[in-house]
Amino acid sequence: MSADVRTVPLSPAPERTRGRPPRAGWRVVAAKEFGDYLSNVRFWILLLILGLAAATTVYFAASAVRDIASNLSGGGTVFIAMFTVAPSDLSTSQPAQIPPFYGLVGFLLPLVGIAFGFDAINGERAQGTLPRLLAQPIHRDDVINGKFAAGLAVIATVLVAITGLIAAIGIVRLGITPGIDEVARLIAWLVVSIVYVGFWLAFATLCSVALRRAATSALVAIGLWLLVTIFATFLVSTIAGILAPGGSGSSIDDQVANANWTQFLSSLSPSTLYQQATVVLLNPTYQTVGVILPSQAQQLQTGGIPTILPFSQSLLLIWPQVVAIVGLTVACFAVAYVLFLRQEVRA
Amino acid sequence: MTEHAIAEPVAPAPLDHEILVSTRRLTKRYEERVAVDRLDLEVRAGEIFGLLGQNGAGKTTTILMLLGLTEPTSGEARVAGLDPQRSPLEVKRRVGYLPDAVGFYGDLTGRQNLRYTARLNGLPSGEAGARIGEVLEQVGLTDRADTRVDTYSRGMLQRLGIADALVKDPDLLILDEPTTAIDPIGVVEILDLLRRLVRERELAILLSSHLLTQVQSVCDRIGIFAAGRLIAQGTLDELARRYGSEAGELLVGVEPATAHARDEVAALLRSVDGAAAVETIEDGEDGDWRWRVDVAAGRDLSEVRAATLAAVTGAGFRLADLGRRPPSLEEIYRRAVERAAVTAGANPRRPGTPRRSGSPAAGDRVVSRRPPPQSRDAGRSAPTPGAGT
Numbered sequence: 001m002s003a004d005v006r007t008v009p010l011s012p013a014p015e016r017t018r019g020r021p022p023r024a025g026w027r028v029v030a031a032k033e034f035g036d037y038l039s040n041v042r043f044w045i046l047l048l049i050l051g052l053a054a055a056t057t058v059y060f061a062a063s064a065v066r067d068i069a070s071n072l073s074g075g076g077t078v079f080i081a082m083f084t085v086a087p088s089d090l091s092t093s094q095p096a097q098i099p100p101f102y103g104l105v106g107f108l109l110p111l112v113g114i115a116f117g118f119d120a121i122n123g124e125r126a127q128g129t130l131p132r133l134l135a136q137p138i139h140r141d142d143v144i145n146g147k148f149a150a151g152l153a154v155i156a157t158v159l160v161a162i163t164g165l166i167a168a169i170g171i172v173r174l175g176i177t178p179g180i181d182e183v184a185r186l187i188a189w190l191v192v193s194i195v196y197v198g199f200w201l202a203f204a205t206l207c208s209v210a211l212r213r214a215a216t217s218a219l220v221a222i223g224l225w226l227l228v229t230i231f232a233t234f235l236v237s238t239i240a241g242i243l244a245p246g247g248s249g250s251s252i253d254d255q256v257a258n259a260n261w262t263q264f265l266s267s268l269s270p271s272t273l274y275q276q277a278t279v280v281l282l283n284p285t286y287q288t289v290g291v292i293l294p295s296q297a298q299q300l301q302t303g304g305i306p307t308i309l310p311f312s313q314s315l316l317l318i319w320p321q322v323v324a325i326v327g328l329t330v331a332c333f334a335v336a337y338v339l340f341l342r343q344e345v346r347a
Numbered sequence: 348m349t350e351h352a353i354a355e356p357v358a359p360a361p362l363d364h365e366i367l368v369s370t371r372r373l374t375k376r377y378e379e380r381v382a383v384d385r386l387d388l389e390v391r392a393g394e395i396f397g398l399l400g401q402n403g404a405g406k407t408t409t410i411l412m413l414l415g416l417t418e419p420t421s422g423e424a425r426v427a428g429l430d431p432q433r434s435p436l437e438v439k440r441r442v443g444y445l446p447d448a449v450g451f452y453g454d455l456t457g458r459q460n461l462r463y464t465a466r467l468n469g470l471p472s473g474e475a476g477a478r479i480g481e482v483l484e485q486v487g488l489t490d491r492a493d494t495r496v497d498t499y500s501r502g503m504l505q506r507l508g509i510a511d512a513l514v515k516d517p518d519l520l521i522l523d524e525p526t527t528a529i530d531p532i533g534v535v536e537i538l539d540l541l542r543r544l545v546r547e548r549e550l551a552i553l554l555s556s557h558l559l560t561q562v563q564s565v566c567d568r569i570g571i572f573a574a575g576r577l578i579a580q581g582t583l584d585e586l587a588r589r590y591g592s593e594a595g596e597l598l599v600g601v602e603p604a605t606a607h608a609r610d611e612v613a614a615l616l617r618s619v620d621g622a623a624a625v626e627t628i629e630d631g632e633d634g635d636w637r638w639r640v641d642v643a644a645g646r647d648l649s650e651v652r653a654a655t656l657a658a659v660t661g662a663g664f665r666l667a668d669l670g671r672r673p674p675s676l677e678e679i680y681r682r683a684v685e686r687a688a689v690t691a692g693a694n695p696r697r698p699g700t701p702r703r704s705g706s707p708a709a710g711d712r713v714v715s716r717r718p719p720p721q722s723r724d725a726g727r728s729a730p731t732p733g734a735g736t
Contacts, residue, residue, distance in 0.1 A: 025467065032466075127453065128448050131444075132450070133467075136464060137435075344417065346411065
């Protein structure tokens with residue numbers, strides 16, 4: 001490679017043309033990251049895990065759906081039942097040790113979000129590409145936005161594709177014709193799920209900005225996930241018990257106060273919010289996500305026939321949850337932006 | 348530090364050319380430490396400006412401030428007439444930057460990496476392809492352009508980094524340690540390329556390095572950095588005049604230069620009043636011995652020269668050569684740093700050689716041990732034919 005250097009003619013100087021910096025730098029970043037993800041091992045793991053979840057659903061849930069279809073009063077919710085029924089073993093009719101599809105997805109989404117975001121910025125730093133990237137005519141937040149958009153796009157594509165596949169197989173194999181209401185519920189559930197995974201992606205990105213090492217960043221993100229999924233219930237009831245003691249012997253007012261605190265504290269946890277939203281969206285019989293007073297419970301019990309809520313009403317019911325998740329996501333972004341802007345570029 | 352100590356003669360650089368970099372009292376403070384202290388700098392189109400200094404002297408911080416990647420504590424910077432803090436995108440569109448320890452996406456090929464840069468700069472894809480091919484050829488990477496970057500050597504990464512900085516067709520090229528990992532022959536090629544770019548494209552290059560010989564061979568003007576301050580700047584001639592007057596070197600050759608005489612002459616020269624150090628050099632060309640006498644600081648070069656002449660002839664040797672050698676950039680650097688430390692009075696640290704300890708950079712050493720150039724002009728030109736002007 002030695003001799004050719006000197007003989008290469010330079011292009012004539014007067015004809016220099018220069019590009020205009022892209023108006024939306026994040027799109028360039030997102031396009032590149034999207035391409036990277038598709039050839040990345042993470043993408044295949046995501047596809048494999050969600051594919052397995054879909055396969056078990058299709059395989060086991062079909063029989064379960066047949067069983068419950070006859071018991072369902074409304075008839076209009078059989079399609080949705082495919083995603084919500086816990087798969088039961090064909091031979092024993094015992095519930096298998098596998099949660100229903102929506103439960104699996106709700107469990108896996110945070111991990112997927114973390115997997116796609118935990119090394120967004122510190123990975124660039126470790127590779128030594130960050131100073132070079134930031135010396136190009138783009139804003140710093142373009143880097144964060146582009147990576148977030150690409151990650152979310154990949155996850156959303158896979159999630160929508162697999163859910164669509166289950167729906168299609170269900171329609172063909174079981175001969176279920178979904179009503180408009182059911183399709184709307186499924187789409188709404190997908191949207192909420194994507195918003196939810198967006199929170200975890202944003203949180204993981206925040207970790208990747210704040211923490212220099214990718215391993216630390218992944219551990220911190222997974223730590224939060226464990227906290228909100230496993231320890232949240234325990235923590236929430238403990239704190240609520242301290243703030244508003246409401247034992248079995250206490251008055252109704254005390255118990256309501258305790259329950260309200262519990263609900264407020266749980267609504268700080270994105271996973272609780274998501275669960276509430278999912279349950280309401282996929283179960284048209286759920287009419288509230290809040291505290292059920294004894295009188296209401298009694299009413300529900302004695303009322304006999306559960307009423308089925310129209311989709312629009314369910315949507316209204318979960319609106320606060322969705323807004324809360326979006327709010328948490330935006331908060332993660334805001335912190336990530338501020339931290340990233342203040343950070344030194346050099347390695 | 349007083350103002351007059353910084354003041355330097357105005358550059359002889361092409362004064363009619365566009366000023367691409369100018370800073371006024373640019374300062375960056377990190378809590379306790381002052382990384383860059385009241386920097387006044389000016390770089391014009393058509394020149395190569397070398398920032399010289401130890402690691403941690405503030406070179407990289409200066410560069411980051413010029414790119415708008417770090418906010419100055421006080422003072423102001425202008426790049427192509429723009430404030431890098433207020434219009435960072437416009438500045439970054441016009442400036443090509445090679446960071447220290449440059450990195451690329453390992454799972455992409457060299458060409459794909461450059462394509463990403465081109466897209467980030469908004470180059471239309473057809474034009475970008477041609478441009479990328481051109482810059483890859485210029486840095487000599489054409490035959491490896493389509494292999495994954497994680498198979499590249501450090502030196503190849505650095506070449507790719509230079510290509511990357513050139514993709515956007517910049518007005519100003521900022522190169523942070525551009526040649527540290529490149530082999531000696533590659534260095535010559537790269538420096539030659541930089542020279543040609545300046546000559547043919549009229550761009551300005553600001554390069555930082557701790558490799559003195561490279562800076563000396565390629566830069567039109569040099570700025571010496573120490574502990575955040577620019578303690579001297581100017582052409583090599585100006586710096587030599589300024590820092591070379593108080594001391595210098597003598598090059599002594601005697602006849603007969605036998606092996607027996609070798610130690611005797613060295614001892615003799617060491618005894619000369621005003622000689623600070625004596626080094627014996629084997630002259631590769633005619634197999635003779637020569638001695639390099641460092642004149643002690645504060646002594647007059649001519650007096651010491653006369654004393655040496657007297658000593659050698661008095662001992663019965665015939666003098667074959669008694670040349671005066673202008674101080675090398677290394678000495679200029681050392682003296683500038685020492686003098687600045689004395690002036691400042693607050694910096695007891697005596698910076699030694701500016702090289703990174705443990706990485707003696709073979710190529711650099713080879714060049715600096717060559718027989719001294721006969722004139723300053725010869726010393727300034729790049730070691731390649733046609734590289735200087």
